[in-house]
Amino acid sequence: MENGLIHAFVLKPGGDVESLDFDGVRAWTPEQGVLWAHFQLDATDAREWLGKRARLPHLVPEALLAGETRPRASSTGEGILVTLRGVNLNPGADPEDMVSIRMWVDEHRLISTRRRQLLSVQDAVKSMTDVPVTGTPDLVLRITNRLTERMGDVIDDLEDRVALLEASIMEKPDPTIRADLSELRREAIALRRYLAPQREALTRMQLEPPAFFSDLDRVRLREITDRLVRLVEDLDAVRERASVVQEELVSRLSDQMNQRMYVLSVVAALFLPMGFLTGLLGINVGGIPMADNPFGFWIFTGLLVLVLAIQLFVFLRKRWF
Template sequence: MAEETMDELTNCWLLDGSGGGNKLIWEQAVSQHVDAKASLWLHLNYSQPEVQEWMVECSGLSALTVEALLQVETRPRCVMADGGLMLFLRAVNLNPGADPEDMVSLRLWVGEKRIYTLGLRKLLSLDDMRESIHQGMGPETTGDFLVQLVELLLDRAGVVIEDLYDLVDQLEESVLLVSSHQQRGQIASIRRQTIALRRFLAPQREALNRLSSERTVILTDEHHLRLREAFDRLTRFVEDLDAARERAGVVHESLISNLTEQTNTRMYVLAIISAIFLPLSFLTGLLGINVGGIPGADSPLGFAVVTLSIIVIAGGLWAFFRWRDWF
C-alpha cells in the first residue's frame, strides 16, 4: 500500500503516556502496531478499500469484530470484543454547511495498547483530541482516550442542545407578542431536529451506561466515575430534547390558536361590513333599475336625498350593532 495513499486515509499518533504524543507516518504506525510498547491511536476512513483490506489482514481483530466496525449503518452500542471495548457512537455534525442533527458515525475499538477509530466524515471532537495531544494535555492511556473522547462528544452535543433550547425560548416569547405563519416553519424545524438528535442520543445513553459498568483493565475506577457522570449528563440531554419537543408542541398549539383567532376576527369584521353594506347595495340596486317611476329621477335633489338616506341607514345599522355589542 502506497505511503501517500495511507497518509490521506489515516491519522496515526503514538501516545507518550504523559498527555502528549508523536504523529506518525503509516510505516511508523505499522511498525509500532506490530510491537506496541506505548499506546497507539489509528484513525481510519472505513469507506476506503485499502483500509478495509488492512483491517481484515493486519489489525489483529477477529473477522466478526472487523465486520461490525466496517458496517455501513450502525446504532450506538457497546460490546466487549477481542479483549477490548468496541463502541459505536454518534456525534453532532458541526462541519460548515451541515445540519447538527445529521449525526456523524464514529466506530471505536479500544484495547490495552491500541485504539482504532473509524469514520467517514470530519469530526471536530477528534480535532480537539489531536490538539490536546499536540499541547501535551491529552490522554495518557487508552482508557483515558476513550473517556476523554466521550466527554468531548458530549461537550459539542451540549452546545447544540443548549442553542436549540434557547431557540424554543425565543419562539415562546415571540408567539406571545405576535404570531405569523413563518414561525410555523421554525417550530417544525425544531421538532425535526429534536427527533433526529434523540434518535441516536437515547441509545447512546444506554451504550454509555453499559460502558460505565464494564470491568476491564482498560478502565480504572476514576474512568468509571467519569463515565457515570457522562451517562448522567447525556440523560439530561435526552430529557432536555424531550422537553424542547413538548414545549415546541405547546408553542405550535398556541400559534395555531392565535392565528385562528386572528382569522376569526378578520372574518367577523368582514361580516359586519357586509351586513352594513348589504341593505345599502339593495337600495342602490333598486334605484338603478332601468324602469319608469324611480322616485326623484326628475328632481335636482334626488342624488343628495339618496346619499343622505344611505348615510342615515349606515349610521343606524352601526348604532344597532354597537347596541347589540356585536363589535
C-alpha cells in the same frame, strides 16, 4: 494518508507521546506503550491490515469497517467495541448529519476508524499535549466527552432559536415563521433519532465496563452518560416548545383572520339594507318615488344615513361590536 492511517501515537508510561507511521503501527508491541491508531475505513491498506493483520477478535474488523453504523457498545473478554456518533460541524455540513466513529478498546490499544472527519477526535489529539493520557479508557472518555460537549453546543443553539421564535410570535405573528419552526423541529427530531441509541450505548457501557476501567474511569463515564441523558431531555423540551410555538402561531393567525372576517361581516350587514334600497330604486320602470322631485336624491341620501344610524344604534345596544 494513502495507506489510510490518519494518525497513530504510542503513549509512554511517563506521559510522553510518540507519533508512528503505518510501518510503526504494524511493528507495534504492547511493551512500547499504549497504542492509538486512527484509520480512514475506506482505504485499501487500512482495510487489509485491520481485517488480517491487526489480531483483532472475531467480528471486530467487520464492525470497524462497516459502512452504516448505529451507536452501540459490546463488551468481550478482551475489550469493548464502541460505535458512537457526533454532530457534523465540518464547513458547509448540517449538524444533524451525524458522523460516526468506530472504536475497539482493550487494555493496550485503541483502534478507531472513520469515514468523515470528526472534530472531537482532533480535540482529543490536542488534549494529549496538555494533559498526559493515562491509558486507553482515558482516551475513549476524552473522545466521548468531546462528542457530548459539541452536541451540547448544537442543542443550546436550538434552544436559543426556539426562544427567539417564541418572542417574535408574541410581538408580531408572521406566517413565514412556520418554515423556521418546521426546520427547527426537523433538526431536533433528526438529532434525537441518533442521540437516543447513543444514550443506550453509554448506559450499557456504564453498566458493563471492561475490567481495565478504573473506578475513576467509571465515575467519568457516568458523568458523561448523565450529560448525554440531559441533552436528550433538552431535545425533547425543544421539540415540545416548538410544537407549542407552532400551535400559538396558528391560534394567533386564526384569531387575526376571524377578527378580519368579523369586521367584513359587520360592514356587509350595515350596507345590506342600503344596497337593497338603492337596487330597488335603480330598476328601470315607472312609478319610482320622487323621480320628478328635484330634491329626491338628497332626500333618499338622508334616508340611507338614517337607516345606517338606526343599524349602528341596534348593533351597539346588542354589543355586536
